[in-house]
Amino acid sequence: MKATFHGYLPLQSDEYDALFSEGIVVLDTNALLNLYRYTPKSRRELLNGLEVISKQLWLPHQVGLEFHRRRIDIIREQQSFYNKIEKIILSSADGIRSQIETLSINPFVDIKSTAARIDKFFRELESGLRNEFEESLKEYGISPRADPVIEELMSLYDGKVGDSFSNEEWDEIRKDADRRYDSEIPPGFRDKHKTDEDAKYGDFVIWKQMLNYASQQARPILFVTDDNKEDWWWKSKGQTLGPHPVLREEFRNHTGKTFYAYRTQVFVEKLKERTEGKVSADTLNEVKLISEKQDRYREERENERLLREESLPIAKEVEERRPVKNESISKTRALYRPRFNTVGDLRKITRSLERERELKAAELDMARRRLSAMANDRKIYLTDSVESIDEDVLAAPLLEFTNAVAEMEQANKDYSRASEQYRAALNEQRSLMEIDKSREGERHFRTLAVEAEELHTLSNRQIADRHRKPE
Structure with a gap:
């Protein structure tokens, strides 16, 4: 064994x-x-x-x-x-x-x-x-x-x-x-x-x-x-x-x-x-830290690839079902080509980035509070002249605050970009649904017209039969 x-x-x-x-x-x-x-x-x-x-x-x-x-x-x-x-x-x-x-x-x-x-x-x-x-x-x-x-x-x-x-x-x-x-x-x-x-x-x-x-x-x-x-x-x-x-x-x-x-x-x-x-x-x-960093980078790349692969069949099916002859939809399709091709994917990403934005806002608020508390403890006021302040006193909390500001700005940009893509995808989906509805209505109207024509023909035959002279 x-x-x-x-x-x-x-x-x-x-x-x-x-x-x-x-x-x-x-x-x-x-x-x-x-x-x-x-x-x-x-x-x-x-x-x-x-x-x-x-x-x-x-x-x-x-x-x-x-x-x-x-x-x-x-x-x-x-x-x-x-x-x-x-x-x-x-x-x-x-x-x-x-x-x-x-x-x-x-x-x-x-x-x-x-x-x-x-x-x-x-x-x-x-x-x-x-x-x-x-x-x-x-x-x-x-x-x-x-x-x-x-x-x-x-x-x-x-x-x-x-x-x-x-x-x-x-x-x-x-x-x-x-x-x-x-x-x-x-x-x-x-x-x-x-x-x-x-x-x-x-x-x-x-x-x-x-x-x-x-x-x-x-x-x-x-x-x-x-x-x-x-x-x-x-x-x-x-x-x-x-x-x-x-x-x-x-x-x-x-x-x-x-x-x-x-x-x-x-x-x-x-x-x-x-x-x-x-x-x-x-x-x-140090070796351990470098290895972990490389692992995270490779995992992120692999997750992106897998998500793209999972989206491809859905995107292909959506593409095949889209009307080709409609000019407005063709223009929309040319303008909107996100990496993740389904509305569901974009909704998930947008919600995730919204939570990330809320987290960064909380971190920014905490950094602002710490900076303010440090200034108050040291009796430093914003009206003091630059030369009268020891820069080392506020260096750490100020750096923390500036990093939080930068991260908050990046989170806002990411969320705005994802929201824009999500709204564009949602609008396109609604446009396609409206077209499908109008086409379905047109098909239904044609069916009713055919049925009405058939009833009209049948009625005319029945009237003609009634008035026909007996031989």
Whole structure:
């Protein structure tokens, strides 16, 4: 029974020891790219930890290819992060300024002085953050042309990169992958909707390359990935129990060895235990935070895709039932093409954003109260001159308030946009219903006219029969 259901059983102690003593350690593309998302200290510790197990590292050719193709984009993503912060700050400043300018003159409040104080705070905040960012950028020390991370990885993986597949092998892999995807055999079937070949077949290619290499080396493999999809993992009621049992069984049948997988944060925990303090608790926490952030991003993208897919059949049916010859409806259809094609979907989204707006309004009110309370505690009044106030006293509550203002404005925009789309969809639906009613009425009128004509003809015949002279 143990051999038959190996994929469903927990990893045994001897299998665990074999993985870390003689196993091949394979880092997935996302695990390697995350090195660019970590702070310099955490990245240094992780690279030092990998150096300890460098003899066990191996890089599938597909992982290396995906890494090099995406590396520049990830570096530029980190470099552009300050621009996002700057945009938020400027948006918050504009939002507060516009709200203050709408206030009328009041004998207890110096509007101009208040606006000047806020402008000064945001200028100093933006300037200070820019200086800190420039210093951090120097410490980060990575650019597309000067990349110490790639240099260290090249050293770690020197002579440890797998071969690519030939064109003939690629043709067979595509056919095999499509067949498996249709039956939802892992890995990769959750990517079957993708159009790019690397994105669609990449996971399956990595799997095939790991199978081939493990067979040649007669060694187990430990796979480290931040991919959280069901085509890599065995999940039950929202809990991840381990690698997908089908993968563990296929690997055992193909190589006679053990396959296991860890999320990056779990692997770093194990690495911390086995490298005698080379990886700190702070680094472990940072890895966990980055992984959770990536999970949320991928989950949001996947939910959007699924909602679009669920809406397509309904939208197609609605499209087929719409009258084509009516010019006004054709114009409406051209103007109204929302991403979610049903009125029901838009209603749900609008209600959700309305609740979000109410929540942000409550948070804004709380931030305003805290700011006011802090000012009163410190005996600071809005009529005080700018120079007489210690900016640090109000920095935290003011920043909280400005963030709440920005979030409230964004919530209002999102709600307004969704409401507009919902109203447009509802109006179009009503227009279509009116047309359907008018057409139904026209059909009913024609039916009555035909029946009246038939009755008139019958009546005329009966009258003629009555007046016909007998022969």
